[in-house]
Structure formats: C-alpha cells, structure tokens
Amino acid sequence: MGTFFDFIVEHLAQFLQFTAFANLTVGHVIMICVGLAFIYLAIAKEFEPMLLIPIGFGILVGNIAFAPGYQIGVYESGSVLNYLYFGVLQGIYPPLIFLGIGAMTDFSALISNPKLILIGAAAQLGIFGAYCLALALGFSPTEAGAIGIIGGADGPTAIFLSSKLAPDLMGAIAIAAYSYMALVPVIQPPVMKLLTTKKERLIRMKPPRAVSKTEKVIFAIAGMLLTTFIVPSGLPLLGMLFFGNLLKESGVTKRLADTAKGPMIDIVTILIGLTVGASTQATTFLTLKSIGIFALGAASFVVATFGGVMFVKIINLFLKEGNKMNPLIGNAGVSAVPDSARVSQVVGLEYDKTNHLLMHAMGPNVAGVIGSAVAAGILLSFLA
Amino acid sequence: MRKRINKIIPGIVALLLIVFTSVSVDAQNAVALKLNEILVYNDSNAVDDFGEHSAWIEIFNSSYNTVNIGGCYLTDDLNNPTKYWIPTGDPVTKIPARNYIVFWADNHPTRGIFHLNFDLSDGRTIAIFDANGKTLIDKIEIPSGQKPDITFGRPSNDSDEWVFLEKSTPGANNDYTKKKSAGESFVEMDPYGIGMTMIAMFVVFSALAILFVIYKNMGRYFIRKATPKVKPVADNSKQVHEDAEMSGEVNAAIAMALHLYQSEMHDYENTVLTIQKVSRTYSPWSSKIYTLRKIPNNR
Structure with missing residues (x-):
C-alpha cells in the first residue's frame, strides 16, 4: 500500500513538473501581461482589433511555460504551431495578405491625383532613418535593414523582410510594427501639428475626379510591371498587391476578388497574428535587442511622419494657389492603411469641421504600401 | 484616336515579347x-x-x-x-x-x-x-x-x-x-547608412515618379476622352445644358442605386404580400403565464 502511495505521489510530483506553474519565469509573466494589454487595447479602445486580438492571444499562447521536448511550442520542430509558423518563417503569409489588400484597395484617389504618389515615397524616409540609427546602435547590417522596415508601418512587409534578413528578430520586429500601426493615432498627430501652421491645416484640396475602369485596370498592370522591373526583389509583395487589385478592378473576377479580400485574408490574418504572437516566447523575446527594436520603431514612425508632412510643405512651394495640398495628408505616406489616412481626416476636422481629407489622404496611404514594398525590395537587394 | 491606339497596342505587345524572350534566364533543369x-x-x-x-x-x-x-x-x-x-x-x-x-x-x-x-x-x-x-x-x-x-x-x-x-x-x-556577406560589404563602405538612404530614396522616388508621370499623362488622356464635345447644333446644345443642370439629389440617387446594384444589396420584390412583424406587443392572450394551467391547490 505504501509503495502504491509513493508511486501516486511521485507521479503527481512528476506531473507538476510538466505544468506551466513549475516552468513559469518572470519573463513569461511580463509577456502574458503584454498579451493581456494588447487584448485590452483591442477590445476596450478598439485599437486595430483585427490584429491585436490574434497577436495578443498569440502572446498568451506563446508564453505558456511548458516543459520543452514535447513538440508544443512554436520553435519546436514538428509541433502544430511550428507548422503554422512555417508560413511566417518562409514569408508565405505576407504576399497572401498583400493579395487581399490589393483586392480591397481602391486606388482611385491616387490615380485621380498622381502627385500624391510622391508623398508615399517621401514617407519611406522613416525606414532609412531607423536603418541609420540601428547601425549606429551596433546592430548588424541585416538586422538594421529588418528593423528599419518598421518605419514603413506595414506589418506584412516587416514580417516578409525580417524573415529574409533577420529571422531571429522577426517576433520583435513584427510586434513593434503592428503595435505602432495600432498607435498611429497617438504617435502621428503631435508631429503633424508641430510641423504645420494653422493656415496650412485649413487648406482645402480639389475633390478627386471620377476615375474610369480602364484607368484602374491599366494602373494595376502598369504598376506591377514598372515597380517590379525596377525592384524585382519586391515581386512577391508587389506582384500580389497589383494582382489582387486587378481581380477587383477587372470586374469579371468578382468571386476571386471576394475570396481574396474576404475569407482568404481573414484566414491568413488569423494565422499570421496568432503565430507571430506565439513567437514572442519570453525566453527568446525578452532581450535588450527587443527593447532597442521598440525604441527604433517609435523613432522610425516619427521620422516617416516628418518626411511625409515636410515633403508636402516643400511641394506646396511650387504649386499655385488653389492647387496646394494640405500638409496634414503627409502623414498618410506611411502605409498603415487606412489608419494614417483616418488620422489626417480627424486632425483636419479639428481645425475645420467641413474639410474632409480622408479621400485625399488615401492617395499617399496606398502609395505608401507600394513605396514600402519597393523599399523592402531595395534592402533585400543590398543586404541579403 | 482609337484606331491609332489599336495600331500601337500590337506593337507594344510584340516589343514586350521580344524583350522577354531575349532576356536569358537561369534554367531550372x-x-x-x-x-x-x-x-x-x-x-x-x-x-x-x-x-x-x-x-x-x-x-x-x-x-x-x-x-x-x-x-x-x-x-x-x-x-x-x-x-x-x-x-x-x-x-x-x-x-x-x-x-x-x-x-x-x-x-x-x-x-x-x-x-x-x-x-x-x-x-x-x-x-x-x-x-x-x-x-x-x-x-x-x-x-x-x-x-x-x-x-x-x-x-x-x-x-x-x-x-x-x-x-x-x-x-x-x-x-x-572567407567571404563577407553582401550586407557587411555594403556597410564597410557606408557605415552610417547615408549611402543606403540616398540610393534607396532615389530608387523609391524614381519608381513612384515614373508612376506619377504615367498616370498624370494617362489621366489627361482620359479626361480629354471623357469630356463631351459640344457641337454648335441647337438641339444638342439644349440636351447638354439639361444634363449639366441635373441636381445633386438626382446624382446622389443614381449613384446610390448603382452602388446597391453593383454591391448586390438591392432586394428583389417578388410581388407576394407578406405581413412583417415589426414589434412584439404584450398581450395576455399570448402570455405563457396566463395560458399555463394553474397548479391545483388542495387547500
């Protein structure tokens, strides 16, 4: 009887060793708190809930402290999470998300006022500002390139590039990119207000003209050919973006477009969010490098906003009265679609209740998506 | 103009084919x-x-x-x-x-x-x-x-x-x-990232500037194409004048109808009369409390 009792106690003790309570570290607790904060922000404040809920829950999943060796965690070969993470590691999910983005994006604002495209280019300054800072802080060239892309404010692009240049930092980079995308309404307005005068904020822009279907179809095809001829390494992202847009604009592939912008992008968003969140295991995530990445990410968003707003101000010097652009749309050059365009609208309405900037800001916003994909291609060409 | 475009398009396609076929690619066999x-x-x-x-x-x-x-x-x-x-x-x-x-x-x-x-x-x-x-x-x-x-x-x-x-x-x-990686070689010449910033911003601007030039000119062409040519004939000018004076409400109604049609949000009337219950009003006749049998009281 005593032997049997010992057997029970011994196995209960053994079982306890397998529980998360026995393996829990302070790091796990911190990361679980971060995950809970993400979920809180998503539900209570409605900050990017589509992203923060999967990522936040993924952080919880990734920080359940298990005993290693049982094919449970995202970094253990053969585990279910590891299989799902494969799509992140190999850069499969980001192009699929770009397909969906292309299928749901209306480029009319950009086509009707093509000079807005250039704002999307100017805002990429954030990427290279962060790249320079990262080099100065001692990150390796490939790490600096991967960190810099946070300034593009484009989650899928950040994941795609970091999976190629610095897979070890991908979790931190993805979390930083998505976090700051959610925080665009907090980060950008002070910079926008600081750089503009009240008179500039009140500038009214001409309403965009109607764009024909032919123009939209040509945009998708010509856009893909031109950008990928210049930066072939951006092909996975740019090709899928314009392909998705062609599905939408051709008007004859409605079913395909509906799938790309509906169920498919939803599925991929769930998978990418959950697995990226789960990749933030405290043991690999809580490092000084991660803190540096978060600091650089914030700086890159500020620089990107600065670049976009200042570019509009400079361009305005050469434009006639009546054709001037409101510098408040400059922030939308970062590709956080449509959050940064929404910020332009909200800040614009603060100064003039009837001056709606949303449609104008959508131009640089979607140009930012193209610009950040091109920038990612350049970084890949030079550093990979 | 359309005839000219129809002549140009096969030329462009042929040119692109020549370019694509003349470029050597690494065989995957x-x-x-x-x-x-x-x-x-x-x-x-x-x-x-x-x-x-x-x-x-x-x-x-x-x-x-x-x-x-x-x-x-x-x-x-x-x-x-x-x-x-x-x-x-x-x-x-x-x-x-x-x-x-x-x-x-x-x-x-x-x-x-x-x-x-x-x-x-x-x-x-x-x-x-x-x-x-x-x-x-x-x-x-x-x-x-x-x-x-x-x-x-x-x-x-x-x-x-x-x-x-x-x-x-x-x-x-x-x-x-021993070889340096592409990134190491690049940073050796450009330790502060200034060169990368200049090159990359130049390329990003160039790529998007080319798009800008193309769409600017394309926009001009389509605007010209979309602008109706007003002929100085009395009857036609009257028609154009009537079109121009279409009120904003009419435009909005047409736009909404088109939107609903394209988004398949319009409903189909099938001419069958139905009674749609819009609210539940309380009535003792439909109340479960009154329709339930009372529990027999033995007292």
Whole structure:
C-alpha cells in the first residue's frame, strides 16, 4: 500500500513538473501581461482589433511555460504551431495578405491625383532613418535593414523582410510594427501639428475626379510591371498587391476578388497574428535587442511622419494657389492603411469641421504600401 | 484616336515579347549543370567508397532548385556522347540547389552509379550531355601537364575560367576563402547608412515618379476622352445644358442605386404580400403565464 502511495505521489510530483506553474519565469509573466494589454487595447479602445486580438492571444499562447521536448511550442520542430509558423518563417503569409489588400484597395484617389504618389515615397524616409540609427546602435547590417522596415508601418512587409534578413528578430520586429500601426493615432498627430501652421491645416484640396475602369485596370498592370522591373526583389509583395487589385478592378473576377479580400485574408490574418504572437516566447523575446527594436520603431514612425508632412510643405512651394495640398495628408505616406489616412481626416476636422481629407489622404496611404514594398525590395537587394 | 491606339497596342505587345524572350534566364533543369573540378592523377587525394584513389569529376548544380542528373550522359569522347548513362530513378542522382556531386572516373561501372566506365588517363575532353544524348550541357578540355593531386577547376562557382587549384575540394565550393556577406560589404563602405538612404530614396522616388508621370499623362488622356464635345447644333446644345443642370439629389440617387446594384444589396420584390412583424406587443392572450394551467391547490 505504501509503495502504491509513493508511486501516486511521485507521479503527481512528476506531473507538476510538466505544468506551466513549475516552468513559469518572470519573463513569461511580463509577456502574458503584454498579451493581456494588447487584448485590452483591442477590445476596450478598439485599437486595430483585427490584429491585436490574434497577436495578443498569440502572446498568451506563446508564453505558456511548458516543459520543452514535447513538440508544443512554436520553435519546436514538428509541433502544430511550428507548422503554422512555417508560413511566417518562409514569408508565405505576407504576399497572401498583400493579395487581399490589393483586392480591397481602391486606388482611385491616387490615380485621380498622381502627385500624391510622391508623398508615399517621401514617407519611406522613416525606414532609412531607423536603418541609420540601428547601425549606429551596433546592430548588424541585416538586422538594421529588418528593423528599419518598421518605419514603413506595414506589418506584412516587416514580417516578409525580417524573415529574409533577420529571422531571429522577426517576433520583435513584427510586434513593434503592428503595435505602432495600432498607435498611429497617438504617435502621428503631435508631429503633424508641430510641423504645420494653422493656415496650412485649413487648406482645402480639389475633390478627386471620377476615375474610369480602364484607368484602374491599366494602373494595376502598369504598376506591377514598372515597380517590379525596377525592384524585382519586391515581386512577391508587389506582384500580389497589383494582382489582387486587378481581380477587383477587372470586374469579371468578382468571386476571386471576394475570396481574396474576404475569407482568404481573414484566414491568413488569423494565422499570421496568432503565430507571430506565439513567437514572442519570453525566453527568446525578452532581450535588450527587443527593447532597442521598440525604441527604433517609435523613432522610425516619427521620422516617416516628418518626411511625409515636410515633403508636402516643400511641394506646396511650387504649386499655385488653389492647387496646394494640405500638409496634414503627409502623414498618410506611411502605409498603415487606412489608419494614417483616418488620422489626417480627424486632425483636419479639428481645425475645420467641413474639410474632409480622408479621400485625399488615401492617395499617399496606398502609395505608401507600394513605396514600402519597393523599399523592402531595395534592402533585400543590398543586404541579403 | 482609337484606331491609332489599336495600331500601337500590337506593337507594344510584340516589343514586350521580344524583350522577354531575349532576356536569358537561369534554367531550372539539367542545363544548369556545370563541370566544376577534376582530378586526373589521384595519388593521395580523396578516396572512393572502395578505399581507392581514383580520378574524379565534380559537377555543380548552378540553379536554385534541385536538379536530377539521372538520364544524362558523361563522356570523355565527343564522338561518343552517350558513353556513360547515369541511371534514372535513384534518389542519389538528385543534386540540391547550388550543390555538388562527384563521379569517380575509375573505369569500374559495376561499383555503382558514381563509378564511370572510363578513366581520365587518355581522355582530353570531359563532357556532359542532356538526356537526349545530343544536347551538350558543358565540356572541358583537359590541358596537358596535369600533376598528381592537383585539381583543375573553376576558381569560383560563377567563373568560366579554369585554373589549377591550390586546394582540392571534392563535393564542395572551390572558393574556400572567407567571404563577407553582401550586407557587411555594403556597410564597410557606408557605415552610417547615408549611402543606403540616398540610393534607396532615389530608387523609391524614381519608381513612384515614373508612376506619377504615367498616370498624370494617362489621366489627361482620359479626361480629354471623357469630356463631351459640344457641337454648335441647337438641339444638342439644349440636351447638354439639361444634363449639366441635373441636381445633386438626382446624382446622389443614381449613384446610390448603382452602388446597391453593383454591391448586390438591392432586394428583389417578388410581388407576394407578406405581413412583417415589426414589434412584439404584450398581450395576455399570448402570455405563457396566463395560458399555463394553474397548479391545483388542495387547500
């Protein structure tokens, strides 16, 4: 009887060793708190809930402290999470998300006022500002390139590039990119207000003209050919973006477009969010490098906003009265679609209740998506 | 104008086809195989799986995917291109991307797939032919003056030149010198990232500026095309005038109808009368409380 009792106690003790309570570290607790904060922000404040809920829950999943060796965690070969993470590691999910983005994006604002495209280019300054800072802080060239892309404010692009240049930092980079995308309404307005005068904020822009279907179809095809001829390494992202847009604009592939912008992008968003969140295991995530990445990410968003707003101000010097652009749309050059365009609208309405900037800001916003994909291609060409 | 465009489009398509077809691409099949390194006199170099020192030939898969060399031919005589047929259906003949395979030129074909039916003592040309036995994939003429244990090969994977190599590397890259990564080389010249910023911003601006120029001109063309030509005929001018004066409400109604139609949000009236219950009003007749039987009270 005593032997049997010992057997029970011994196995209960053994079982306890397998529980998360026995393996829990302070790091796990911190990361679980971060995950809970993400979920809180998503539900209570409605900050990017589509992203923060999967990522936040993924952080919880990734920080359940298990005993290693049982094919449970995202970094253990053969585990279910590891299989799902494969799509992140190999850069499969980001192009699929770009397909969906292309299928749901209306480029009319950009086509009707093509000079807005250039704002999307100017805002990429954030990427290279962060790249320079990262080099100065001692990150390796490939790490600096991967960190810099946070300034593009484009989650899928950040994941795609970091999976190629610095897979070890991908979790931190993805979390930083998505976090700051959610925080665009907090980060950008002070910079926008600081750089503009009240008179500039009140500038009214001409309403965009109607764009024909032919123009939209040509945009998708010509856009893909031109950008990928210049930066072939951006092909996975740019090709899928314009392909998705062609599905939408051709008007004859409605079913395909509906799938790309509906169920498919939803599925991929769930998978990418959950697995990226789960990749933030405290043991690999809580490092000084991660803190540096978060600091650089914030700086890159500020620089990107600065670049976009200042570019509009400079361009305005050469434009006639009546054709001037409101510098408040400059922030939308970062590709956080449509959050940064929404910020332009909200800040614009603060100064003039009837001056709606949303449609104008959508131009640089979607140009930012193209610009950040091109920038990612350049970084890949030079550093990979 | 339309006629002119119709004439131009086939020209553009033809031009693009010419451009695309003239650009060389890396083949993802046996064509990507390269003879890479050979050793004619093996005194104390690599040993084969029978423990013997034999001449060897290294082949490199220069493509970025797996190539199966099975079915191809190796020969030391261009007049007999099918001298040694590499057997098919064996997994060991698959060469991973940017990887190497070694054949032993020992004239002992019974020893396995990688043992050839010729040696290099007489051969002055080594060649590899495609599975059809006719298409030459790669060949190398072995110069005289071969020394024992000194290999003859390409100094690097991408080189077309052949030299005597200082170190033999069967099944491995001939260039064994320490190399910097592309990123390290870049940062060595540009430690602060200024150069990268300038180049990258220039490229991003150029790419988007080209788009800007194209769409600017395309927009002008479509605006011109969309603008109705007003003819000075009395009746037509009246019609144009009426169209221009269409009120905003009418435009909005048309736009909404089109939106609903295109988004398939409009409902279909099927002319069947139905009564739609819009709210539930309380009535004791429909109340469960009053319709339930009272529990019998025995008191």
